[in-house]
Amino acid sequence: MNINNAIKSLVDYAVRERLIETEDRIYAVNRLLEILHLDHYTEGTDSIPYSSVEDILEKFRQWAVETNFVPNDSNEVLDLFDTKLMSVFVSKPSDFRKKYFELWKESPEKATEYYYLFAKKSNYIREQRVAKDIKWVYETPYGLIDMTINLSKPEKDPRAIALASKGLNTESEKYPKCLLCKENEGYAGRLDHPARQNHRIIPITLADESWYMQYSPYVYYNEHCIVFKGNHEPMKISGKTIERLLEFVSAYPHYMIGSNADLPIVGGSILTHDHFQGGRYEFAMSKAKEYDKIPIPAYGVELSKLYWPMSVIRLKGKDVKNLVKVSELILSIWKNYEDHQVGIISKSGDTEHNTITPITRFRNNLFEVDLILRNNRTDEQHPFGIFHSQEEYHHIKRENIGLIECLGLAVLPARLRDEMNLLKQFMFKKDLEGIYSNEILNKHGHFARRILDENQFSSEEEIEAKLYDEIGYVFMKVLENCGVYKKDNDGEKAFQRFIEVIHENLSK
Incomplete structure (x- = not known):
């Protein structure tokens, strides 16, 4: 194949999508030649139609395999290669952030729309891969839930694993420490860590701390963003968590945001780095029926239960500080709460079992906080977790049920x-x-x-x-x-016992 045609097509794409300006063309061509180890270029006159940046990059990937420019044709190897090509067209973090915050002054929606589109144009979000995901909707007594079989996250190629193992760093030497760390911005990647030269992050302040926002490269839903702490610190659910989440939706009222729980089994896949997940999407749980509503006048908050397969308390109010106070109180009660009639035990020695999965949003001029009650205890009959996918369902799903799935979006293998x-x-x-x-x-x-x-x-x-x-x-x-409280008579009675303990404490 003629690599010159692929070079011209990629530069044409970058100019057309305003990743670079017309006067940057020669510079961009020369940067590509450098990466490709080529010392000359002849621009053809024919325009080669490609439907997307991924189609253009596929030509480079084919060339790299045919010429032995890469050691093999595994996705890991070729993703490192084509991400390096896209780095030519991505602005420096300082320039990108300047543009983002200029738009944010106009409106948060304009800023996030620009950012999300950039992530797709720069091929950080590989749209053709995401489009392969199988999606459908299933009707339940609780409402419609979203079903997906995730095909956009390619499985590891054994050849890439073998190559990666030769130069694998020890955990203490690992850089970046995890896939969420801010040090990923611009990182060239390696066979055991994806390339991130086309990755840009936005600094934000939550509860007087340094945090960052990015988009997930494997978008499970519209504008699927990740908000992560500047320091590599483990997940920890506390009143501070609720404060951060509510501050985020105050700044980005068009987004919802939530956190995985902070314990194994009921937590997410990365517990070593504190982070949240949000986006511009209405999940099934947000539409669940509210019942047994209780006003809490002293705090200006309304409390209700949700008719949902999991056990959820919803709080509504206008005052962020009061919502944080009520949420913190509920969390502190739940952390030590026990009800042996329904198998809820808060601790085994020094090992904690009770925690929450919290979600916040701004809707109908009110802030909402959903607190999903979680317990990660195991026993001989339930070695994978008492309140976890039971063994009869493991042929379909045995992995942790994290934030996104709690909300009613299945991410299946x-x-x-x-x-x-x-x-x-x-x-x-x-x-x-x-x-x-x-x-x-x-x-x-x-x-x-x-x-x-x-x-x-x-x-x-x-x-x-x-x-x-x-x-x-x-x-x-x-x-x-x-769900820690089952949708039967005994479960509802037990849930109500916990609500009464909350109400009693809030009334003091």
């Missing part, structure tokens, strides 16, 4: 696409024996048997539709598993 595609073929032939004897599918055996016993199918398409519907049902049941 990529393996399910191929497994369901293969499963429907066996099910159409009613070959249960083949399913049980298949190393990949045997975990779905009871699942498939029940569906075949209860339904008649005339095509593989009908089976596929039913399988995805049943996956939605499983995810709903997983959320119910994670």
Whole structure:
């Protein structure tokens, strides 16, 4: 292939999308030549149409493999390569932030729209990969929930793992310390750490502390942002957490934001660096029915429960400080609260079990704080967690249920696409024996048997539709598993006992 045509196309793209100006063309070409180890360039006259920056970069990736410019064609290797190419067109952090804050003075919406579009134009968000995610909606008694099978996060290639292991740093030497650290901005990456030359972060102050905002490269929903602490410090839920979250939505009222819990099993995937997740999206939980509303006049706050598979307390009010006070009080009570009738034990020796997953938003001229009650205790019958996805559902989902999924957006493993595609073929032939004897599918055996016993199918398409519907049902049941107070008579009575303890303390 003619690499000159690819160079021209990428520079044309950058000018067209205003990543660079027309007078930057020659400079950009020369920077690309430097990266490609080429010493000359002849610009063609033909315009080569490409539908996206990823299509253009694919030409570079093909060239790199064909010419042995890269050691192999694994995603890890090629992502490091094409991100380095895009670094040519990305402005310095100081220039980027200057533009961002100029727009923020006009409105926070304009600033975040500019930032989000930049993340896509610079290929930090790889839109074609994100578009591969399988998405559907499942109707539950609690409302519609969003279902996704995440295909945008490529699985590790064994060749890249082998190469990376040769120069792997020890934990104490690791730089950046994690994927969230501010030191990722502009980092070239390595085989065990993604390249971030096209990554820009925005400094913000929350509760008089240095924090930063960025977008997730694997956007699970619209404008999926991550807000992370400037220092690499572990997750810790406290009244300060609520204060930070409410300060954020005060500055960005068009965004919701929340935090994963701070304990294993019920927490997110990165507990070593304090961070939040937000964005411009209305999650299913935000639309859940409120019931048993209790006014708290002394604080100007209304408290209610949510009809949701997990156990959620919602607070509403206009005064941020009072919302923080009430939230902090609820958290302090919950941290030490026990109800043995429903299996809630707050500590095992010095090990804490009770925590919360908090979410905040600004809606209808009121601030809202949702507190999802979590408990991470295990026992012999439930080694993965008493209030966690139970073993009968592990064939679909066994990973932690974090913030995003608590809110009603399932993020399911990529393996399910191929497994369901293969499963429907066996099910159409009613070959249960083949399913049980298949190393990949045997975990779905009871699942498939029940569906075949209860339904008649005339095509593989009908089976596929039913399988995805049943996956939605499983995810709903997983959320119910994670609820500390079950949606039955005993659960509701126990939830009300906790509410009465809160009310009693707030009335003092």
